[in-house]
Amino acid sequence: MSARGRAPRRLDETEAVRLFSRAFATSTRGLGIGIGDDAAVLALGGKRLVLTVDAQVEHTHFERSFMTLEDVGFRAFQAAASDLAAMGARPLAALSALTLPRGFSGRELERLTAGQAEAARGCRCPIVGGNVARGPVLSVTTTVLGTAARPLARSGARPGDEVWLVGEVGLAGAGLALLQQRKHGGRDGAVAAALAAFRRPRALLTRGLAVARVAHAAIDVSDGLALDAGRIARASGCRVVLEERALERALPRPLMSLAGRLGRSALDFALTGGEDYALVVTGPARDRPRFARRIGRCERGRGGVWEPHDGSARPLAGGFDHFSS
Amino acid sequence: MSARGRAPRRLDETEAVRLFSRAFATSTRGLGIGIGDDAAVLALGGKRLVLTVDAQVEHTHFERSFMTLEDVGFRAFQAAASDLAAMGARPLAALSALTLPRGFSGRELERLTAGQAEAARGCRCPIVGGNVARGPVLSVTTTVLGTAARPLARSGARPGDEVWLVGEVGLAGAGLALLQQRKHGGRDGAVAAALAAFRRPRALLTRGLAVARVAHAAIDVSDGLALDAGRIARASGCRVVLEERALERALPRPLMSLAGRLGRSALDFALTGGEDYALVVTGPARDRPRFARRIGRCERGRGGVWEPHDGSARPLAGGFDHFSS
Numbered sequence: 001m002s003a004r005g006r007a008p009r010r011l012d013e014t015e016a017v018r019l020f021s022r023a024f025a026t027s028t029r030g031l032g033i034g035i036g037d038d039a040a041v042l043a044l045g046g047k048r049l050v051l052t053v054d055a056q057v058e059h060t061h062f063e064r065s066f067m068t069l070e071d072v073g074f075r076a077f078q079a080a081a082s083d084l085a086a087m088g089a090r091p092l093a094a095l096s097a098l099t100l101p102r103g104f105s106g107r108e109l110e111r112l113t114a115g116q117a118e119a120a121r122g123c124r125c126p127i128v129g130g131n132v133a134r135g136p137v138l139s140v141t142t143t144v145l146g147t148a149a150r151p152l153a154r155s156g157a158r159p160g161d162e163v164w165l166v167g168e169v170g171l172a173g174a175g176l177a178l179l180q181q182r183k184h185g186g187r188d189g190a191v192a193a194a195l196a197a198f199r200r201p202r203a204l205l206t207r208g209l210a211v212a213r214v215a216h217a218a219i220d221v222s223d224g225l226a227l228d229a230g231r232i233a234r235a236s237g238c239r240v241v242l243e244e245r246a247l248e249r250a251l252p253r254p255l256m257s258l259a260g261r262l263g264r265s266a267l268d269f270a271l272t273g274g275e276d277y278a279l280v281v282t283g284p285a286r287d288r289p290r291f292a293r294r295i296g297r298c299e300r301g302r303g304g305v306w307e308p309h310d311g312s313a314r315p316l317a318g319g320f321d322h323f324s325s
Numbered sequence: 326m327s328a329r330g331r332a333p334r335r336l337d338e339t340e341a342v343r344l345f346s347r348a349f350a351t352s353t354r355g356l357g358i359g360i361g362d363d364a365a366v367l368a369l370g371g372k373r374l375v376l377t378v379d380a381q382v383e384h385t386h387f388e389r390s391f392m393t394l395e396d397v398g399f400r401a402f403q404a405a406a407s408d409l410a411a412m413g414a415r416p417l418a419a420l421s422a423l424t425l426p427r428g429f430s431g432r433e434l435e436r437l438t439a440g441q442a443e444a445a446r447g448c449r450c451p452i453v454g455g456n457v458a459r460g461p462v463l464s465v466t467t468t469v470l471g472t473a474a475r476p477l478a479r480s481g482a483r484p485g486d487e488v489w490l491v492g493e494v495g496l497a498g499a500g501l502a503l504l505q506q507r508k509h510g511g512r513d514g515a516v517a518a519a520l521a522a523f524r525r526p527r528a529l530l531t532r533g534l535a536v537a538r539v540a541h542a543a544i545d546v547s548d549g550l551a552l553d554a555g556r557i558a559r560a561s562g563c564r565v566v567l568e569e570r571a572l573e574r575a576l577p578r579p580l581m582s583l584a585g586r587l588g589r590s591a592l593d594f595a596l597t598g599g600e601d602y603a604l605v606v607t608g609p610a611r612d613r614p615r616f617a618r619r620i621g622r623c624e625r626g627r628g629g630v631w632e633p634h635d636g637s638a639r640p641l642a643g644g645f646d647h648f649s650s
Contacts (some may be wrong), residue, residue, distance in 0.1 A: 011430055013457065017457055019435055020421075020434070023438030024421075024442055024452040042417065042418055044472070045369070045371060046370060049369070053421075055456050057459065057460040059461070060459045060460060092367065092369070093367055095468060097466050099380060100341065106341075109336065109345070110348065113348030113349065126349070128365035130349075130378060131380050131466075132341045132342055133380045133385060133386070135380075136384070137460065139464075141422050143420060145470075
């Protein structure tokens with residue numbers, strides 16, 4: 001439906017975020033990077049404080065049948081910390097708000113929080129406070145704070161930039177598909193890698209800090225490369241071209257064997273799989289760090305564009321919308 | 326059940342908070358005030374940063390039949406800001422994580438966020454970021470950040486301190502009871518005051534800042550005076566005595582007429598009503614601000630104690646446990 005239509009639009013994630021951002025737009029004016037980026041940035045006594053919050057809700061973002069409670073806690077923390085990585089921020093502290101369903105036991109709470117604490121230690125981002133409430137399903141809402149000398153926004157991409165991939169895409173989505181299709185049995189190394197990518201993602205904080213020194217823009221790929229590349233294009237007012245040839249070279253090796261087994265292409269997992277927490281970064285070719293792989297380029301124009309081997313171009317679409325799924 | 330019992334304890338709020346705090350205790354060591362207080366405190370470049378998060382979950386903390394969506398948003402924000410008031414902190418910024426049920430419309434989201442934005446403006450605490458997710462019920466999780474020259478903890482009460490009440494207690498609980506018993510019709514001024522106290526609480530930020538200059542300890546009374554006075558006693562390692570004679574003088578006038586209609590005493594609403602967001606503060610008699618009313622005293626000893634007119638003493642018990650309700 002068109003944005004100008006008279007009938008009420010269905011409330012999908014894009015529309016919900018648009019209304020949310022509009023409601024609070026006035027109050028954030030003059031504060032620098034605000035609503036709509038991976039994290040907000042505040043100036044505080046000569047420091048730049050980076051803040052973000054992420055919620056993981058049972059039956060929306062995870063199923064307890066697909067992972068242990070330790071995994072749920074670990075993953076929820078890393079998902080929030082990943083937004084700090086995308087901003088090039090150094091973690092400072094976190095808060096955790098838990099909603100626990102009736103019948104959730106003390107032992108279960110210990111396992112959930114053990115996973116959170118393990119992730120917090122790994123990220124050097126202590127959980128210093130929180131909230132526990134009763135609710136219909138398990139949910140873990142994590143606020144993380146960090147500091148950044150030069151925070152990276154989505155909006156800084158420029159024509160002429162390369163598009164870089166930091167970390168891996170596709171494997172976590174394949175891990176989820178294996179679980180959904182009950183094809184995760186056996187001792188296959190590729191299966192194990194995919195399940196680990198899905199259950200135990202790691203926020204790329206060190207690489208985020210390193211890349212922030214040279215990059216122009218960044219986003220974390222939690223919703224699939226296609227959707228998040230488009231977000232950089234929109235925020236930066238330029239065209240982001242993802243090149244099939246370049247992306248193929250950057251795909252994780254285990255994904256190739258798994259994709260066939262799952263009846264989807266490896267590229268499809270990379271572009272629309274979600275759950276990855278890799279970083280998409282843009283910056284000048286001469287400054288590309290060794291750990292960053294070139295997967296495309298920025299040009300004058302608009303939108304996210306997919307460039308297959310034949311050199312044609314079509315709009316990037318798709319991605320993983322937790323809100324409407 | 327005893328803490329030493331072998332059978333698993335039922336997971337009530339106290340036990341959940343104990344397990345939560347234990348899980349993250351290691352990571353917060355050396356950071357000053359941490360888990361278990363109204364908010365956490367971090368040192369950052371010469372400033373003291375105060376952080377807290379609060380969740381309001383449908384059917385646990387509110388019913389949409391009892392208030393408008395604007396009220397839900399307004400109240401959720403004030404509930405979180407009230408923890409800053411209790412710490413004597415000046416608001417800096419907030420994040421809002423919303424969980425929206427299927428069928429929640431764009432118009433409904435606008436009303437919810439309008440209430441949040443109104444409260445944020447009133448508190449001079451802009452909402453600078455957030456998260457929107459799908460979930461089974463409506464929930465509003467608010468993170469607030471502030472700064473404090475000298476943060477007030479629960480743990481600073483000393484024998485010899487007076488116990489002060491800042492703001493009003495009992496009226497919001499009476500407002501909730503009126504709604505639950507469907508006795509909220511008509512144009513009665515007392516009813517209107519109680520409904521407003523319940524639906525539109527206000528974090529006492531200015532008074533919190535003023536009292537922080539002289540007080541030793543503070544807490545916000547979100548769960549009823551009895552429970553929260555006991556929390557100060559436990560955290561401070563002293564006895565907190567609430568005096569019936571003194572508390573009676575501090576009760577809001579409309580509460581008297583409403584209590585009879587609702588079949589409970591005004592004191593009962595004040596002690597166990599919850600939903601108030603007043604502050605309980607301890608400090609030296611000579612420094613009591615004019616807006617603070619004396620309702621008791623701190624002594625050597627342990628626990629929260631109720632002192633009726635006859636001068637006897639019994640342990641303070643009760644309060645509003647959202648977790649097991």
